[in-house]
Amino acid sequence: MLATKELNHQELKDIIYGAAFLGAGGGGSVVQGMAMVKEVVDSGKRVVLVDLESVKDDGLAVVSAGMGSPAAAKHGWRNEHLPAFDLLEKYLGKKVDYVVPIEIGAGNIAVPLHTAAFRGKYLVDADGAGRAIPELELTTFEIYGVPISPMAISDWEGDGAILFTKDSLKAERIARQIVVAFEGCAGIALYPMSGAKLKNVVIPGTLSLSQKVGSLLRKVREENLDVCEVLSKELRGYVLGVGKVTSKTLEMRGGFDFGVVEVELKGGGKLRVHFKNENIVAERDGKVIAVAPDLICWVTTSGEPLTNVDVDKGMEVAVIGLKAHERLRTEKALRAFKHLYSEVGFNIEYKPIEELIK
């Protein structure tokens, strides 16, 4: 791609749809994402994507995100990420150049996209996970040692705080409490870093990839194509299974959604996807065929991306596996993901999807 590229309405919508698929079961809803895109488009603001290689080493990058539960909040989301971004920029006393998504997902892409548009910053074509993840410690920012603080947190009125902590666990503990004071919703701006640092830690090209996936899914819907054929070919994806959702369990433990979705496969057999917010392990007839950080993604056979909130009994779905980026496959990264397997009930070690699927 070009070094920078202004995204049009269709491209923005495609990004949201593609990000929903790449969210691997999580990352927020398409509805939430599309509402933010609409706000951006209606306002006439521009979203300018910059590819990671073109980011200037001495530029300043900041992660923009939301925290808390818009569903639980009294008023829903009210663009809390903007005052949080402003608070951090003011604190840093320097112009922020680049806005970076914390992870890929329909909601969690929309927030930094909205910030970039309304604050006139570049949106970086990269993110801190290349998928959605249940915990901050699984971001590449954490894995590759970017300090989380100074971290800004704000409510929609602009009341907030700059946090200074020795690690992200403490920052998250404080921030979660502040979210309570804010009645469920906060904007955050965190991981301020140089462009040079950014290049060394994030997963590159994930917004372009989201856009590509979104446009492919659109084509599938418009031209009534075979979603498995399109995605496996265009994304080098693995079809883990196609069939009908026969059951879904959901249990809330420690602030996370745990559960299993069972799919009765077209050709016979059962596929089970085990999630902690996002999809962690897929097994077919008792054999593990894909594990995080590799991506286990939902899509309806008609081409609608799904999160674990959306997946429901009776749906005709395709489960597509994608290789995680090499930055999520280092020893360090895999160590961070390891605890997830036992949390969803598996005593296993990571193996790459391309080996498991054989």
Added chain:
Amino acid sequence: MLATKELNHQELKDIIYGAAFLGAGGGGSVVQGMAMVKEVVDSGKRVVLVDLESVKDDGLAVVSAGMGSPAAAKHGWRNEHLPAFDLLEKYLGKKVDYVVPIEIGAGNIAVPLHTAAFRGKYLVDADGAGRAIPELELTTFEIYGVPISPMAISDWEGDGAILFTKDSLKAERIARQIVVAFEGCAGIALYPMSGAKLKNVVIPGTLSLSQKVGSLLRKVREENLDVCEVLSKELRGYVLGVGKVTSKTLEMRGGFDFGVVEVELKGGGKLRVHFKNENIVAERDGKVIAVAPDLICWVTTSGEPLTNVDVDKGMEVAVIGLKAHERLRTEKALRAFKHLYSEVGFNIEYKPIEELIK
């Protein structure tokens, strides 16, 4: 007094005892205050008091305090006020010159005294209430419009935040939540202001006054003097009553201690002191004889100052009333105190103690 004065061990102890009396029923315990004084003395640090008039207009003053419940905290108090002070000083990017107590009380004087000693700053001979008060909005900082933020809050490890809010209610709401993340104890540093501003808002001379009261009480104990005679003469105080505590009720509502202490008076009749954390209304045989902001103070007839936590059935006590400083008697100030009367059960307007006692 001299412009600055280094306080010796005896003077420090007297300040704590006197502050316990002037706390008007609240402000923390003598035990807590004495422990901090001991730490200061053992460390060989100096406490240098500066009188308000000598404060430089372009100097920088900061209020140092604790927040939360050391009793409820897992580990008790661990000098959280020091990293909070450091955090604010670092944020402000300027050397703080003056440490100011938020209010007068055995515990709440000890904290800024400790900060001043361990950070080599002047301790200002003044505070934001001239007594202890149940709510932040009753400080003269609030009454006379000093912005509460930037406000630092920290745990003992130095993890914390700088809060930015439009008012103190929001700051307190956020800070209270952070105290939960800190398991019950936080240090705070707030109301950063110029020396010029400081002079226009605080109650002057209250540490000297504490020291004087402390030394008088010591004299009463050592020389077995009449506490009422000494305090009424030396402080121009009003003896509201002397007798035996016959009952004490205590009810916790909305995070405050509400209650009534009943004293059977020596010469006959009953005195009732109604408190919300601190003493708000004193009535003798149904007649109101003193109301906040005027001070209603506890002392045993043997000369030991008491807070409402210490006062107990069977104690021989003297109840001494003192005129509040004129800065607490302005229309603005009295408006802030007004809601307290109905909260402790009285539908009254403020009248000065010198009129009520007639």
